[in-house]
Amino acid sequence: MTGNQHMRNGTTLPDGTKIEDLVRKQTQEVMLRVYDDQDLHDLEMQKVFARSWLLLGHESEIPNPGDFVTRNMGSDPVIVARTTDGAIHVSLNVCTHRGMRVALPAAGNTRMFRCVYHGWTFRLDGQFTGAPVASEQMHGNILEASQLGLKQARVTLYAGFVFASWNIDGPSLDEFLGDMKFYLDTIFARSDRGIEVCGPPQRFIVDANWKIASEQFACDGYHVLSLHQSTRELGLRGRPETLDPRTLAGLYAVEVADNGHSLRCVNAAQYYERAAAPVDDPDPMVQLSILPPVGFTPEMVPQLPKHLSLGQLQLLAKSAPSIGSIFPNSALICIYRPKLGGFLTPMMCIHTFVPLGRGRFEFINWFLAEREAPPEMKAEMVRAGILFMGTTGMVESDDAETWPHIQANAAGAMSRQQTIKYQALAGENKPSDWPGGGAVYAGFSKDDTQWRWWNRWTDFMTDAV
Amino acid sequence: MALVEPLDRLHDGCRVMAQEKTLRPEAPATPSLGDKIRYGSPLYNEIAEFYIDEALLLDDNRLLEWVATLTEDLVYTAPMRVTRMNEDPVSDIVRSVQHFDDNFTTISLRARRLTESRNVWAENPRARTRRFVSNVSAHHTAKQDELAVVSYVLLMRNKAESPNYTFVTARRNDVLRLVDGKLKLARRESIIDMSVLGVPHLVTFL
Numbered sequence: 001m002t003g004n005q006h007m008r009n010g011t012t013l014p015d016g017t018k019i020e021d022l023v024r025k026q027t028q029e030v031m032l033r034v035y036d037d038q039d040l041h042d043l044e045m046q047k048v049f050a051r052s053w054l055l056l057g058h059e060s061e062i063p064n065p066g067d068f069v070t071r072n073m074g075s076d077p078v079i080v081a082r083t084t085d086g087a088i089h090v091s092l093n094v095c096t097h098r099g100m101r102v103a104l105p106a107a108g109n110t111r112m113f114r115c116v117y118h119g120w121t122f123r124l125d126g127q128f129t130g131a132p133v134a135s136e137q138m139h140g141n142i143l144e145a146s147q148l149g150l151k152q153a154r155v156t157l158y159a160g161f162v163f164a165s166w167n168i169d170g171p172s173l174d175e176f177l178g179d180m181k182f183y184l185d186t187i188f189a190r191s192d193r194g195i196e197v198c199g200p201p202q203r204f205i206v207d208a209n210w211k212i213a214s215e216q217f218a219c220d221g222y223h224v225l226s227l228h229q230s231t232r233e234l235g236l237r238g239r240p241e242t243l244d245p246r247t248l249a250g251l252y253a254v255e256v257a258d259n260g261h262s263l264r265c266v267n268a269a270q271y272y273e274r275a276a277a278p279v280d281d282p283d284p285m286v287q288l289s290i291l292p293p294v295g296f297t298p299e300m301v302p303q304l305p306k307h308l309s310l311g312q313l314q315l316l317a318k319s320a321p322s323i324g325s326i327f328p329n330s331a332l333i334c335i336y337r338p339k340l341g342g343f344l345t346p347m348m349c350i351h352t353f354v355p356l357g358r359g360r361f362e363f364i365n366w367f368l369a370e371r372e373a374p375p376e377m378k379a380e381m382v383r384a385g386i387l388f389m390g391t392t393g394m395v396e397s398d399d400a401e402t403w404p405h406i407q408a409n410a411a412g413a414m415s416r417q418q419t420i421k422y423q424a425l426a427g428e429n430k431p432s433d434w435p436g437g438g439a440v441y442a443g444f445s446k447d448d449t450q451w452r453w454w455n456r457w458t459d460f461m462t463d464a465v
Numbered sequence: 466m467a468l469v470e471p472l473d474r475l476h477d478g479c480r481v482m483a484q485e486k487t488l489r490p491e492a493p494a495t496p497s498l499g500d501k502i503r504y505g506s507p508l509y510n511e512i513a514e515f516y517i518d519e520a521l522l523l524d525d526n527r528l529l530e531w532v533a534t535l536t537e538d539l540v541y542t543a544p545m546r547v548t549r550m551n552e553d554p555v556s557d558i559v560r561s562v563q564h565f566d567d568n569f570t571t572i573s574l575r576a577r578r579l580t581e582s583r584n585v586w587a588e589n590p591r592a593r594t595r596r597f598v599s600n601v602s603a604h605h606t607a608k609q610d611e612l613a614v615v616s617y618v619l620l621m622r623n624k625a626e627s628p629n630y631t632f633v634t635a636r637r638n639d640v641l642r643l644v645d646g647k648l649k650l651a652r653r654e655s656i657i658d659m660s661v662l663g664v665p666h667l668v669t670f671l
């Protein structure tokens with residue numbers, strides 16, 4: 001997909017502004033206008049959301065044949081359904097007859113979809129099966145039945161996550177995830193039975209552009225110091241030194257990025273103080289049996305080498321991938337919430353930020369757990385997640401309150417011309433013993449990975465990918 | 466300054482939280498209902514007064530005083546709603562994942578964040594709220610000291626310079642317990658009437 005130079009420089013807004021004018025590579029600035037521009041938003045729906053892989057949910061939400069959920073791919077409604085052979089299909093939720101929404105609820109189980117308007121029916125895989133009053137051939141005689149099915153997205157499952165794309169001949173999901181898959185595997189593909197959702201997702205509305213949330217999860221560790229200061233005050237950041245803002249504990253990490261995706265790898269040693277074994281034991285399994293990966297029981301730890309390479313085990317033991325984003329609009333959190341008194345609570349969430357117009361998005365928040373984890377552990381993970389993340393979370397409520405202010409500012413005649421800055425770059429500095437690929441930034445959480453996010457967005461917007 | 470001393474107590478709170486067995490059945494067992502408490506009876510009036518006083522404490526952000534009206538075995542939840550067709554046998558009320566799933570310790574933690582931290586950016590400046598509680602119906606239960614009470618709440622919320630209100634409505638399924646002659650809240654399940662919450666967060670208690 002080497003977009004030719006002509007196309008590359010060809011994306012221009014009606015007022016003559018080019019994407020390159022909005023995302024200024026020389027000075028690492030982005031015009032605030034990008035959050036509040038209807039033309040840009042409409043282009044994004046085509047160039048980003050109709051072309052990228054998008055995370056729609058997890059297969060454990062629809063375990064049985066006939067189960068379905070309705071979701072959105074950008075501005076388009078889709079049905080995610082499991083067919084009788086167990087496969088998952090993603091169909092545009094738009095009747096091919098007169099455009100009615102075919103599946104009305106958020107979730108359900110059915111043998112087929114029947115459009116309520118005139119009663120056309122479709123199979124779980126979207127195929128058209130018939131129009132009422134067959135004798136009158138109400139689907140006409142111009143198109144074959146095979147041409148009247150619901151539009152199909154391309155679907156690939158990764159660790160049970162349902163990814164879909166309208167770019168039917170585009171890059172595979174593996175290519176799309178690139179070097180990040182190595183890291184994502186250490187979270188999602190490391191156990192015999194894999195992960196599952198703990199229930200349907202929390203859903204709520206934020207009056208902000210989807211990019212404001214997405215770029216934050218592209219590893220803005222810096223904001224935690226100020227915006228989430230209250231959790232430090234409450235003593236919820238673990239060891240005493242992490243409670244002292246002068247130590248900046250937790251803000252030094254290793255950030256990795258590829259293809260616009262990124263992850264913060266947090267040094268697990270900060271949790272090890274009370275452990276009996278040395279932190280620098282060369283065998284990662286020693287450390288992993290002291291502090292199992294987030295959501296693992298000690299009994300599950302021996303499964304790890306079956307699924308992960310030595311490099312991945314080392315990463316998990318010393319610098320576990322913890323928080324990050326999957327381009328364009330998904331985010332993940334897989335952390336131990338340190339509890340004082342030597343206890344840790346694991347929590348694992350996935351978010352998507354679904355655009356609802358240029359100034360609003362739906363925040364969808366799934367809580368996850370290892371399928372094999374005991375019910376008490378799953379329940380504890382959900383409760384910890386609810387306390388900190390999502391609709392009532394003590395952390396994410398601060399984010400959701402902040403983003404609409406940025407959105408409002410992006411509408412101002414002067415403010416929309418102001419830029420947001422990504423000028424504090426560390427530059428790639430991969431530690432010599434770092435086991436993974438991608439661009440690697442060790443040290444204080446700086447702007448590198450977020451700047452890469454904007455570059456990836458630019459590539460999509462200018463047809464460079 | 467004010468945060469230094471209370472933190473120690475919070476640490477203890479965390480220790481308690483860590484040692485607790487947190488598993489709870491899917492749905493809290495519905496208390497078996499006894500006789501209805503008649504509208505306008507002395508006990509009914511006492512219950513109504515509890516809710517009037519509670520709304521005032523919450524709307525005035527006197528959250529630590531409110532916490533004092535909760536029992537230490539509090540269960541405080543808010544299920545989710547998932548839109549399903551009428552004929553779908555699966556309930557649209559979801560308790561596997563909820564909006565709140567809290568106990569006394571975590572509710573206290575939330576209350577302290579909202580009152581003691583200057584850095585609670587979700588609520589600094591805080592929203593102006595008004596809770597309208599109505600449609601109270603109450604029953605005795607099998608436990609002599611516990612009452613099962615259903616109420617409706619309309620929470621109006623205005624934030625910063627916005628000329629608009631956001632609001633949330635819910636049916637609250639409560640258990641009130643008589644402790645030393647005073648009513649305390651032992652259980653609250655707020656069944657919110659929205660599937661997609663129209664607010665950026667719901668840190669406000671219902």
Ligand code: FES
Nearest residue numbers: 095097098115118
């Ligand atoms: S619009 Fe669906 S059957 Fe006519």
Ligand SMILES: [Fe+2]
Nearest residue numbers: 223395396399
């Ligand atoms: Fe945040």
